[in-house]
Amino acid sequence: MTTQSIKDAALILFAEHGYNGTSLSHIAAETGLKKQSLYSHFASKDDLFLQVLEETFAAELRDREQYVNDRFSEPLDEFLLGALRGMTGRFGHDARMKFWLRVSFFPPAHLYDQVMEYVYRYIDGVDALYLKRFEQAAALGEVTRQNPETATLAFSALIDSICVELVYGGEERTERKLQAAWAVFWAGL
Amino acid sequence: MTTQSIKDAALILFAEHGYNGTSLSHIAAETGLKKQSLYSHFASKDDLFLQVLEETFAAELRDREQYVNDRFSEPLDEFLLGALRGMTGRFGHDARMKFWLRVSFFPPAHLYDQVMEYVYRYIDGVDALYLKRFEQAAALGEVTRQNPETATLAFSALIDSICVELVYGGEERTERKLQAAWAVFWAGL
DNA sequence: CAATTCCTTACGAACGGTCGTCAGGCAAAG
DNA sequence: CTTTGCCTGACGACCGTTCGTAAGGAATTG
Numbered sequence: 194m195t196t197q198s199i200k201d202a203a204l205i206l207f208a209e210h211g212y213n214g215t216s217l218s219h220i221a222a223e224t225g226l227k228k229q230s231l232y233s234h235f236a237s238k239d240d241l242f243l244q245v246l247e248e249t250f251a252a253e254l255r256d257r258e259q260y261v262n263d264r265f266s267e268p269l270d271e272f273l274l275g276a277l278r279g280m281t282g283r284f285g286h287d288a289r290m291k292f293w294l295r296v297s298f299f300p301p302a303h304l305y306d307q308v309m310e311y312v313y314r315y316i317d318g319v320d321a322l323y324l325k326r327f328e329q330a331a332a333l334g335e336v337t338r339q340n341p342e343t344a345t346l347a348f349s350a351l352i353d354s355i356c357v358e359l360v361y362g363g364e365e366r367t368e369r370k371l372q373a374a375w376a377v378f379w380a381g382l
Numbered sequence: 383m384t385t386q387s388i389k390d391a392a393l394i395l396f397a398e399h400g401y402n403g404t405s406l407s408h409i410a411a412e413t414g415l416k417k418q419s420l421y422s423h424f425a426s427k428d429d430l431f432l433q434v435l436e437e438t439f440a441a442e443l444r445d446r447e448q449y450v451n452d453r454f455s456e457p458l459d460e461f462l463l464g465a466l467r468g469m470t471g472r473f474g475h476d477a478r479m480k481f482w483l484r485v486s487f488f489p490p491a492h493l494y495d496q497v498m499e500y501v502y503r504y505i506d507g508v509d510a511l512y513l514k515r516f517e518q519a520a521a522l523g524e525v526t527r528q529n530p531e532t533a534t535l536a537f538s539a540l541i542d543s544i545c546v547e548l549v550y551g552g553e554e555r556t557e558r559k560l561q562a563a564w565a566v567f568w569a570g571l
Numbered sequence: 572c573a574a575t576t577c578c579t580t581a582c583g584a585a586c587g588g589t590c591g592t593c594a595g596g597c598a599a600a601g
Numbered sequence: 602c603t604t605t606g607c608c609t610g611a612c613g614a615c616c617g618t619t620c621g622t623a624a625g626g627a628a629t630t631g
Contacts, residue, residue, distance in 0.1 A: 195580080210491060213402045217617065228617085230581045238617065298487055298549050302399065312550065338569055339562075346562030350543035353559075357542035360487055361501065370542075373528075373535030380527055381570025384606080405590065418592080419607050427591065575630065586619070593612075600605080 196234045199224050204245050208292035212242060212301035239304065246296060250311045253293050254318050261322045269330045270379060273348065276323075277355060277375070281367055284359040294356055320349050336382045344382060351378050385423045388413050393434050397481035401431060401490035428493065435485060439500045442482050443507050450511045458519050459568060462537065465512075466544060466564070470556055473548040483545055509538050525571045533571060540567050 202223035206215040217228040217238055235241040260279060264272055283290045293315075300308035327341035327348075336344055351374055358367040391412035395404040406427055410417040424430040449468060453461055472479045482504075489497035516530035516537075525533055540563055547556035 211402075211488065213400075214491065216615080218615085226580095227582060229583080229619085232618075233580050295488065298546075299400065299484065302403065313552075316550075339566055343562040343565055346559050347566035350547075350559050350563035351539070353546035354539035354542035357487075357546055358539075361505075363502075370535050370539050373532040374539035376532055377528055377536035377570035378566055379570070381566035381568070406592090407589080415606095416608065417590095418609080421592075422606055573631085575628100577626100577628080579626085580624085582621105582623080584620085584622105587617100589616075590614080591612105593610105595608100595610090597608075598606090601603085 195224070195226075199226075199231060199234055199241070200245050200248070203241055204249065204292050205288045207242065207245065208288045208295055211295055211299065212304075242301070243304070243307065245292070246308065246311060249289055249292050249296075250315050252289060254315050257319050257322060261326065265326060265329075269326070269335050272326060274375065277352070277371060280352070280355055281359065281371065285364075294360060298360070316349070319352075320345055323348055339382055347378065347381075351375070384413070384415075388415075388420060388423055388430070389434050389437070392430055393438065393481050394477045396431065396434065397477045397484055400484055400488065401493075431490070431493070432496065434481070435497065435500060438478055438481050438485075439504050441478060443504055446508050446511055450515065454515060454518075458515070458524050461515060463564065466541070466560060469541065469544055470548065470560065474553075483549060487549070505538070508541075509534055512537055528571055536567065536570075540564070 199220060203215070203220045206219050206223065209215075210219075217231055220241075221228040221231055231241070235244070260276060264275060267275070280290070284294075296308060297312045297315075300312075324341055324345040327336065327344045330336040330344075331341050339347070354374060355367065355371060358370050361367075388409060392404070392409045395408050395412065398404075399408075406417040406420055409430075410420055420430070424433070449465065453464060456464070469479070473483075485497060486501045486504075489501075513530055513534040516525065516533040519525040519533075520530050528536070543563060544556065544560060547559050550556075
């Protein structure tokens, strides 16, 4: 469907150049249309953006839920490291993740509230997933020095730092920092 | 000097709305000039931006050097926590920090290489400062489980995560996450 | 079957606006 | 008299958006 291919192109361009840096002409050209034709499918640029936003955040959260469900019973360190590697492995190839990162960090000013609603809902959703795993780890005595809530927040911060490194760009930088941060995190649990 | 007041206004606006979101009209209006008059002081928008960029990053690095020199002999935990609090306390009020964060994360595409040069130089400079402190801590036996290089990178990652939280916005969110991340980090050193 | 109506999709043309930039002039200062 | 700082005016390019229109298919009608 044309509507979907417009959204696909918009996702990639928004991810790469941001909201203001992406014009309807670019999106239309990428889809093989003229910019006016986009208005047969979307009411406005904001409408298109918000639809892409909603679907992207929903898909991201769905992916995390799937990961946690699939590998819940793995050893804690493999489970957590796998989650981190799942991020480093995706950035660079995955436009959906780039879109999610860029929009989360710097949403278009006039849509700030609507974007942040999705952002917070996503983060809270992901944290809730990891909290369950940390609660089981505490029950099994795998983690003793930190309570599950603290562990979850610290792990959430570790994820944040990886996002930063990914955005900053360097791949071997990300790898070095991830290993060091993980070593200290794991030793501190 | 007018030139300086233009740069001051530009710093604030670039920090708040980014490169593409800031027009020369805005900058000029904030300075009490017409946009065309800016060309008496700067060759182009890029020229103005790059000058602000250079001075901001240089000033940021200078501040960090000053902090480290002033408080090098404090206990390690106070020294590190003070550095973190120095960030959380500044964001929201300090346009220079906002500019530094925003430009670092999403530089204007056509100036990507030049911006990233400053970004990497800044991060390497800051890491080198903290590395010295961790080396002393290792020599004094304050830190035994991690070597200075690993500790430095992990602390650098902790700083990254704080940057993310600051950008995300929530103040009590940042505080909760900072406390948890710090607890695990400090326990893992 | 053919003819008609309607809806969807896409397009060309044009709108008002804003952008960064350039040229020229005018007043004040050295 | 020259230089400097700021002004007005204008430029071409691009922005998001609107309008009228034309093609095509589906559905309805005779």
